[in-house]
Amino acid sequence: MVPPSAVADPTAASLGSSDAPAIKEPVKDTILTPRFYTTDFDAMAAMDLRPNEVELEAICEEFRKDYNRHHFVRNEAFEGAADKLDPETRRVFIEFLEQSCTSEFSGFLLYKELSRRIKDRNPLLAECFAHMARDEARHAGFLNKSMADFGLQLDLGFLTANKAYTFFKPKFIFYATYLSEKIGYWRYIAIFRHLEQHPESKIFPIFNFFENWCQDENRHGDFFDALMKAQPDTVRGLQARLWCRFFLLAVFATMYVRDVARKEFYEALGLDARSYDRYVIAKTNETSARVFPVVLNVDHPKFYVRLERLVRNNNALAEADASSAPAPLKLLRKLPFWAANATEMAKLFLMAPIRSDRFQPAVR
Ligand SMILES: [Fe+2]
Numbered sequence: 001m002v003p004p005s006a007v008a009d010p011t012a013a014s015l016g017s018s019d020a021p022a023i024k025e026p027v028k029d030t031i032l033t034p035r036f037y038t039t040d041f042d043a044m045a046a047m048d049l050r051p052n053e054v055e056l057e058a059i060c061e062e063f064r065k066d067y068n069r070h071h072f073v074r075n076e077a078f079e080g081a082a083d084k085l086d087p088e089t090r091r092v093f094i095e096f097l098e099q100s101c102t103s104e105f106s107g108f109l110l111y112k113e114l115s116r117r118i119k120d121r122n123p124l125l126a127e128c129f130a131h132m133a134r135d136e137a138r139h140a141g142f143l144n145k146s147m148a149d150f151g152l153q154l155d156l157g158f159l160t161a162n163k164a165y166t167f168f169k170p171k172f173i174f175y176a177t178y179l180s181e182k183i184g185y186w187r188y189i190a191i192f193r194h195l196e197q198h199p200e201s202k203i204f205p206i207f208n209f210f211e212n213w214c215q216d217e218n219r220h221g222d223f224f225d226a227l228m229k230a231q232p233d234t235v236r237g238l239q240a241r242l243w244c245r246f247f248l249l250a251v252f253a254t255m256y257v258r259d260v261a262r263k264e265f266y267e268a269l270g271l272d273a274r275s276y277d278r279y280v281i282a283k284t285n286e287t288s289a290r291v292f293p294v295v296l297n298v299d300h301p302k303f304y305v306r307l308e309r310l311v312r313n314n315n316a317l318a319e320a321d322a323s324s325a326p327a328p329l330k331l332l333r334k335l336p337f338w339a340a341n342a343t344e345m346a347k348l349f350l351m352a353p354i355r356s357d358r359f360q361p362a363v364r
């Protein structure tokens with residue numbers, strides 16, 4: 001697999017700060033860390049947009065306006081802000097910055113490469129991807145500057161060259177990125193609104209930027225919504241229903257397990273990780289009903305019971321990992337929890353979904 005060539009990209013180079021803070025070694029890859037994607041560029045280039053060209057053109061026009069051109073400018077509020085955090089909050093906050101920066105950067109790489117590879121054959125699509133790459137570069141760069149406030153920096157060039165790239169067919173890229181954009185929107189806006197009500201919990205000035213920031217993610221999500229409607233087979237028929245269920249579940253379960261595992265970060269903001277995730281899941285599920293043919297029944301009493309079992313299994317896996325037992329014994333200890341996770345995921349997947357045309361969220 002050819003990794004995207006963004007290392008040589010000037011935007012990527014400018015993502016770092018000019019100071020020279022310590023380079024933060026990327027966290028070990030697990031199922032819970034953000035992924036880097038690549039896809040079938042020829043299939044993307046050959047995509048016929050005519051079924052929804054008017055909407056895509058309108059979205060591209062919005063992108064051209066570049067509403068957040070002047071938004072991501074650091075101000076005096078950042079000065080000395082990093083020194084005010086106690087060591088534990090500092091640790092979880094840096095983790096949050098790193099994960100967010102990696103996932104924003106992963107979006108940048110994918111969109112940039114897509115735009116570059118299809119430029120001559122599918123100009124409208126290429127232009128949309130270029131605008132989104134611009135936004136994600138800004139987001140990643142802004143997060144990386146906050147890391148520099150803590151004397152750390154992610155080496156994005158190293159990440160580009162050394163991360164494993166997951167290959168997804170275009171329609172899977174659509175499901176995965178649509179969900180990650182919409183979930184990103186709900187995550188950022190939920191934190192922003194909470195901190196608006198509880199300014200005493202605003203541990204770092206970066207949260208002041210979340211309101212306009214999440215509008216970028218919302219527009220990116222709308223772009224993928226329109227793109228799926230231009231390729232109606234991606235959201236029509238039995239296969240599409242099964243895949244949409246799978247992606248909704250994979251994204252929700254991963255987020256839930258990850259956020260509960262770092263609940264201290266949410267506590268530092270005065271949030272309960274579980275309630276926060278329930279809110280974000282409910283809203284993202286509701287939003288997805290606008291384009292996916294089915295969504296999950298997240299109000300089913302068993303839904304969170306099963307997610308909690310995943311959390312427990314994951315804790316047990318982490319404990320086994322941390323033990324000093326020899327590798328084969330560790331593996332033996334972990335096997336039953338992997339099996340239990342697979343069973344829970346299968347049960348969750350088999351729960352009856354809700355047809356989107358019949359989906360009636362309690363609050364619109
Ligand atoms: Fe972003």
Ligand SMILES: [Fe+2]
Pocket residue numbers: 107136181184216217220
């Ligand atoms: Fe985005």
